[in-house]
Amino acid sequence: MSLDTLRFRQKYYNTMYFLFKYLCLKLLAYFRYSLFFRMCGISNNNPHVIESKNEDIIPKSVNYHFTRICNYKCGFCFHTAKTSFMLDLQNAKAGLKLLTMEGMEKINFSGGEPFLPKKGKHLGEMVKFCKKDLKLPSVTIVSNGSLITEEWFQDYGKYVDILAISCDSFQEETNQAIGRGQGNKSHITQLFKIKKWCNQYNVLFKINTVVNTYNYDENMIEKIKELNPVRWKVFQCLLIEGENAGPEALRDAERFYIRNEIFNNFLKVHKSVDCLVPESNSKMQNSYLILDEYMRFLDCRNGFKTPSKSILDIGVKNALKFSGFDEVMFKKRGGFYKWSKEANRLDW
Numbered sequence: 001m002s003l004d005t006l007r008f009r010q011k012y013y014n015t016m017y018f019l020f021k022y023l024c025l026k027l028l029a030y031f032r033y034s035l036f037f038r039m040c041g042i043s044n045n046n047p048h049v050i051e052s053k054n055e056d057i058i059p060k061s062v063n064y065h066f067t068r069i070c071n072y073k074c075g076f077c078f079h080t081a082k083t084s085f086m087l088d089l090q091n092a093k094a095g096l097k098l099l100t101m102e103g104m105e106k107i108n109f110s111g112g113e114p115f116l117p118k119k120g121k122h123l124g125e126m127v128k129f130c131k132k133d134l135k136l137p138s139v140t141i142v143s144n145g146s147l148i149t150e151e152w153f154q155d156y157g158k159y160v161d162i163l164a165i166s167c168d169s170f171q172e173e174t175n176q177a178i179g180r181g182q183g184n185k186s187h188i189t190q191l192f193k194i195k196k197w198c199n200q201y202n203v204l205f206k207i208n209t210v211v212n213t214y215n216y217d218e219n220m221i222e223k224i225k226e227l228n229p230v231r232w233k234v235f236q237c238l239l240i241e242g243e244n245a246g247p248e249a250l251r252d253a254e255r256f257y258i259r260n261e262i263f264n265n266f267l268k269v270h271k272s273v274d275c276l277v278p279e280s281n282s283k284m285q286n287s288y289l290i291l292d293e294y295m296r297f298l299d300c301r302n303g304f305k306t307p308s309k310s311i312l313d314i315g316v317k318n319a320l321k322f323s324g325f326d327e328v329m330f331k332k333r334g335g336f337y338k339w340s341k342e343a344n345r346l347d348w
């Protein structure tokens with residue numbers, strides 16, 4: 001065999017070898033990608049297919065995290081103070097109007113702590129605008145409760161359908177250990193005060209609890225029944241890359257994270273509480289339409305938050321294509337419920 005033929009064969013074998021290796025690596029990457037998404041409970045759809053599906057989405061229920069600043073320091077917080085930016089009232093109202101024109105029926109204001117900017121006035125003016133001018137059927141708030149005053153209820157209570165307060169424990173030491181607290185103020189005393197004001201000013205009262213390593217074995221039945229919320233939302237501690245996990249994050253929530261079995265056990269212990277609505281990680285990940293402080297939809301499909309462009313720049317329909325919203329999961333987790341005072345009254 002001549003030297004040229006040998007060289008040619010060698011070259012041929014090398015090329016085939018590299019081609020084979022490339023294909024194997026591609027296949028491996030595909031299977032790892034599928035496995036990762038299955039393990040996270042995320043559907044493994046082609047992102048482009050989801051994007052085209054999103055063209056039909058009507059943003060009926062939207063969560064607007066208008067500030068990232070908070071007075072608490074919860075160790076598992078998954079919407080941390082990465083910026084101090086907040087849209088002014090005029091721009092925020094313009095965005096809320098755009099969303100309503102595209103079919104929004106429920107807005108939830110969240111943070112950070114929504115009662116922090118301008119001592120709750122910024123939030124108050126937005127809820128007033130949504131109820132009075134936009135005539136939204138449901139206006140709700142999620143807060144840690146620490147800064148809420150009776151005066152706020154007097155000024156703005158009539159524009160709010162549901163107020164949800166975070167409470168992970170009825171033991172002050174546990175709240176302190178989690179970071180849910182400020183100074184010596186009692187989170188639990190404030191919670192009971194808010195419940196009283198909600199009754200007084202006709203606002204539906206809700207409680208949100210994050211089950212984590214500090215409270216997974218607490219029995220909260222008695223206190224929850226005493227507070228009698230319309231809904232007790234129980235979440236499994238969620239890890240989000242860049243927020244409470246990974247090198248870029250402001251929090252490290254690994255030590256709070258609990259396995260599915262532990263979460264399910266908490267639910268089992270509390271099954272006698274009728275208003276309990278459980279929310280595991282898989283249900284939570286893509287089933288919310290989340291707007292950040294710039295009014296950008298946040299796509300959480302890959303375990304971290306990828307922002308769209310702002311609805312103020314490209315409009316709601318275009319931004320929705322990048323929201324990663326899973327409408328099927330939204331319905332599965334009971335995203336549509338009696339979310340206004342009127343709907344609840346009809347039920348009584």
Ligand code: SF4
Binds near residue numbers: 072
């Ligand atoms: S109260 Fe909410 S926003 Fe504030 S630190 Fe805790 S989890 Fe984060």
